[in-house]
Amino acid sequence: MTANTPEKSRAQSLGQYLANVRTTKRMSLREVEEACAGVVSNAYLSQLEHDKISKPSPNILHALAEVYAVPYATLMAKAGYITETQKPKQKSGRHAQVPTFATDDLTTEEEEALLEYLAFLRSRKGGGK
Amino acid sequence: MTANTPEKSRAQSLGQYLANVRTTKRMSLREVEEACAGVVSNAYLSQLEHDKISKPSPNILHALAEVYAVPYATLMAKAGYITETQKPKQKSGRHAQVPTFATDDLTTEEEEALLEYLAFLRSRKGGGK
DNA sequence: ATCATCTGCTAAGTATATCAAGCAGTCAAG
DNA sequence: CTTGACTGCTTGATATACTTAGCAGATGAT
Known part of the structure; x- marks a missing residue:
């Protein structure tokens, strides 16, 4: 209950997060597609970033996590695959090893x-x- | 590694593992369906146990893990979604110092x-x- | 101006996960 | 015997993840 205020946390959707990371890394959709070795198509990435996909395959998320150098667990969590057993605390933790x-x-x-x-x-x- | 399998440490497929667990717990396919609150149908569970499904949704696996009281990560690993004991990989330079x-x-x-x-x-x- | 090559995005198609319904077999009454 | 309630399992239908092909806009060179 300490950090149960959703208004303040403003957790981004998976698409929003993916778009932000990609923009930050200054990669184009097709560059990511190439970096993933064809695991993800640029078209699909676009749909992902616009939250048009409700349940993306973990394969895709894993490939993106590798390319973007972000923790796989974060993407899995944002995709709704809540891994409570092995997910880092997102509440009031003062350390994100991201x-x-x-x-x-x-x-x-x-x-x-x-x-x-x-x-x-x-x-x-x-x-x- | 494989510290959870009580007797058999043979690397079995997801389907064999699921069938094994269910038989051990003496539950019928429909009992599992009910225990999952409709998340998994008995028909689908049968296909899962016969390895007819190559990429089951993590939602399904999570529900089954709860009902069977087996670690979610084990099912995820057997489904081919990477290995759960493989996460420390931010050692590869590129951007270490912040x-x-x-x-x-x-x-x-x-x-x-x-x-x-x-x-x-x-x-x-x-x-x- | 016209090419050329990017960018992100979308429409249509294919593949597949998932379900509802039904089928065949077994076993225990009646 | 039949009936009914189980069992595991298959099939046909639907939803959706995912791809290939293409479009419109921006930029830059000739």
Whole structure:
């Protein structure tokens, strides 16, 4: 009940998350398709990002997790395949080992902007939990 | 590895495993269907046990895991959805150091928010060089 | 202006997971 | 014997995951 407020958590849908990650990595739909070795087609990826697929195959999610370098469990969770037995706490955990931010991929400008935004976020929330 | 199979450590297919468990518990196909609250039909369970289904939905496997009281990860592994004891794979360089963004200090919410913001920044055409 | 090559996206088709219904066999009464 | 309630199993139909082919817009070079 500490972090059971869904209004604040704003958990992204699978599609939203996939789209954000791909945009961040600056990859096109067809680049991802190639990186997946044909496991995912660019057309299907587009449908995934628009939440047109309700139950994607774990194979697809696993391939995307590899290409995007995000934890497989995260995609599985967002797809609704709740793995409560082996899913990291998403409540008030202060540590997400998600290496989504490859800093060598960030420009100085972006890094500063993100830092500023993060500071803004945290100042809003106060001291966390 | 395979520390859960009490007697047989023979690598059996998903269907054989499911049939084995059900027989051990002395449940009929329709009993399992009822116990799953309609998530799995008896007809489908029969096909599953005969390995007629190549890629069953994780939802089905999860329901069966609950009814049979076997680990979900085991069924997922036998279904071919990777191996559950294989997750540490962020050792392969590429982006190991995250100086400014201590990602281990980011909550999931913050990470998503930053990703979204970064995606927004970069979607602003001409963000690169 | 016309190509050329990207981008994301969609429409139509194929493959397959999943279900409802029914079939054949077994066993225990009546 | 028949009837009924079980059993596992198959079949035909439907939903949907997924692909191939293509479209419209943007950008850039000739």
